[in-house]
Amino acid sequence: MSELFIPSPRTKKCSINVELPDILTTYSDEELLARFCRGQSEAFGVLLRRYERELYGYLRRYLGDSDLAEDVFQNTFLALYVKKGQYEAGRPVRPWLYTIATHQAIDALRRANRHPTLSLDQDQKELPDGEVRSLIELLETRGPGPLDQIQGEERRERVRAGIDRLPDFLRQVVILAYYQGLKYREIADILGIPVGTVKSRLHAALVKLQEAWADSPSLREA
Numbered sequence: 001m002s003e004l005f006i007p008s009p010r011t012k013k014c015s016i017n018v019e020l021p022d023i024l025t026t027y028s029d030e031e032l033l034a035r036f037c038r039g040q041s042e043a044f045g046v047l048l049r050r051y052e053r054e055l056y057g058y059l060r061r062y063l064g065d066s067d068l069a070e071d072v073f074q075n076t077f078l079a080l081y082v083k084k085g086q087y088e089a090g091r092p093v094r095p096w097l098y099t100i101a102t103h104q105a106i107d108a109l110r111r112a113n114r115h116p117t118l119s120l121d122q123d124q125k126e127l128p129d130g131e132v133r134s135l136i137e138l139l140e141t142r143g144p145g146p147l148d149q150i151q152g153e154e155r156r157e158r159v160r161a162g163i164d165r166l167p168d169f170l171r172q173v174v175i176l177a178y179y180q181g182l183k184y185r186e187i188a189d190i191l192g193i194p195v196g197t198v199k200s201r202l203h204a205a206l207v208k209l210q211e212a213w214a215d216s217p218s219l220r221e222a
Contacts, residue, residue, distance in 0.1 A: 025050075029093035037084050047093070048077055055101055058180050062105055062172075072108050076101040095189035098182070102172070102190060162212040170205040173198055 024032065024046045032050075035043040055076065059069035079100050087096070163174055176187045177198075188195045 030090060033084070033087055033093050034089055037087055037089075044081065051097060054180075055097065058098070058175070059101060059105055061179055062102075062175055063109070068108055068112070072101065072104045075104045075108075079104060092186070092189070095182075095186045098176070098180075098186070098190045099192075158213060159209070162209045165212065166205055166208060170201055170208065173201045174205050174209075177202055 024035075024043060027035070027043075027046075029047060029050070032043040032047045036047070052073070056069060056073045059072050059076075060066055063069050063072065076097070080097065083100070163171060166174065172191060173187060176182045176190065177184075182190070184195045184198050187198045191198070
């Protein structure tokens with residue numbers, strides 16, 4: 001196999017020596033991967049550029065470490081390159097890519113003997129009707145007590161701390177649903193669990209977060 005160079009997602013200029021014909025950018029993820037599997041290497045470059053911001057952002061949130069996220073991002077696309085023969089034509093690419101990335105992230109944390117932490121640089125969820133709502137707002141509407149006097153950064157810190165304390169299997173669905181905006185079916189495919197389990201885990205996570213939110217004092221009072 002020829003050597004594959006995958007650029008850092010943090011560099012402004014992509015170093016892949018691949019022309020990106022305009023026509024390729026109009027293709028779906030599935031068509032791009034199918035073309036790559038048939039030997040059109042340019043399609044791989046288009047797919048990588050399409051996902052580098054989104055997937056790197058997910059890994060940075062999940063891992064809480066920019067350098068580690070960069071390594072895992074590159075390992076993810078290296079794994080995609082190696083596993084291309086396993087791709088079934090027509091299979092949705094986005095959940096498969098997230099599955100590879102999540103497994104790579106878990107392996108990286110295991111090797112480093114670390115626990116995943118959450119970087120809250122995005123805290124919005126797109127609801128089925130298209131309304132965008134923050135996780136913080138959702139917790140406030142579910143819980144008793146006025147929170148108007150608590151400043152925004154303090155709210156974010158409290159949510160971050162609550163999510164960091166969740167068990168891994170609950171933290172995963174929260175990040176995928178509320179920070180990546182993935183649908184229940186996509187999360188189910190990524191984690192290899194039924195849609196009903198995704199919903200029940202999200203519910204359980206919200207209950208735990210709400211309990212922690214209601215019980216924790218203002219950071220200024222601690």
